[in-house]
Amino acid sequence: MNEIILLKYGEIVLKGLNRNYFNQLLEKNVRRALKRIPGEYELEYAQSVLFVRGGEGSDMDLAVERLKKVFGIVAVCRGIECAKDIDVICDTVKTYAGELVGQAKTFKCDARRGDKKFPLTSPQICNECGGVILEALPHLRVDVKDPEVIVRIEIRDNSAIVYGRREKGAGGIPVGSEGRAMLLLSGGIDSPVAGHMTAKRGVQLEAVYFETPPYTSEAAREKVISLAKKLSEYAGVIRLHCVSLTEAQEAMATNCEERLFTLLLRRFMMRTAEQIARKSGANALITGESLGQVASQTLLSMVVTDDAAHMPVFRPCIGLDKEEIVVRARQMGTFEISTLPYEDCCAMFTPKHPNTRPKLEDILAEEAKLDVEGLVARAIETDQIVFC
Ligand code: ATP
């Protein structure tokens, strides 16, 4: 008897002619997730299910945790593989009855015979196994119409597999199937969530963090690196660009009107992010903005911000309330990191009375006082890449 993990594929099952491409990508992403944990794992694909067998030094608990974060998988089931013999199958069901059923009070069995030469029919297999479960866990009841859990028995060519409870997978489509985009990653709560939502729809993330040393500390950068690492558990390895906007922010503070600082800075971020994105082969920018959340996120502010970008800007949090974003951040495990108390580069230069109805011509007049192109070019020269 050996533990086995079954990964059920989601939407990619519908992908018709492209299905092979999606399957290969998903398998690659699963391998990558497993490479980052100890032990050896062997994969086998059959009919929209990827089977993961643990080899030497494997940690199946950790493997399940990691695999639940891989986009493209709708369900993760833990099962047991055993010899294709009804006595051995019944023994297996008896030994693992508790794990297979979990907290459920009702169940049914479902048997499938890939090998039609197996001496028992599917209903006979169900009868045998159902009897064993009822004997082991007498508080259970069979419910064929609406059971809380289905214990499945699959008779395959070389073995039998028994599995029960299914845990929810990450859903979405495999990372990499939709090309690459540049996430503007701050130390806040929203941008990691925006990255997660975009990666879920197949986008490979690259990230940029703008800092303002010495106004922002090394610890603030470490926090962003931790966020990118957490995000990489879902999105695969992320190249994080750490870029200094100190010169640009000081130039703004010296020359421009205070109430426009935030928007001027946001336009600097867009321009700089876009140039780094082009060099990295990314085709869109992603931010954690949500409409109306703060002064720089009014609709008119976003219009002014986007005027500085020539790539599409994705804002997946646009329609979420802060509370909803927090729920997602907690689920993905970034909330605790985001709420660590380090300074934000914008906070140093936040105007007391920000303009919530900015006019583009006012912004352009302020920018005319600066060497925008030179400042952006020099900011890009400070780029330090961290692989997360
Ligand atoms: P977050 O919680 O993501 O920091 P926020 O509510 O604090 O968002 P802002 O500070 O206005 O909002 O930032 C809006 C978006 O701009 C962020 O979600 C992020 O995508 C981007 N951004 C802000 N500051 C930075 C930064 N220092 N480096 C990179 N991107 C940033």
Ligand code: MG
């Ligand atoms: Mg922020």
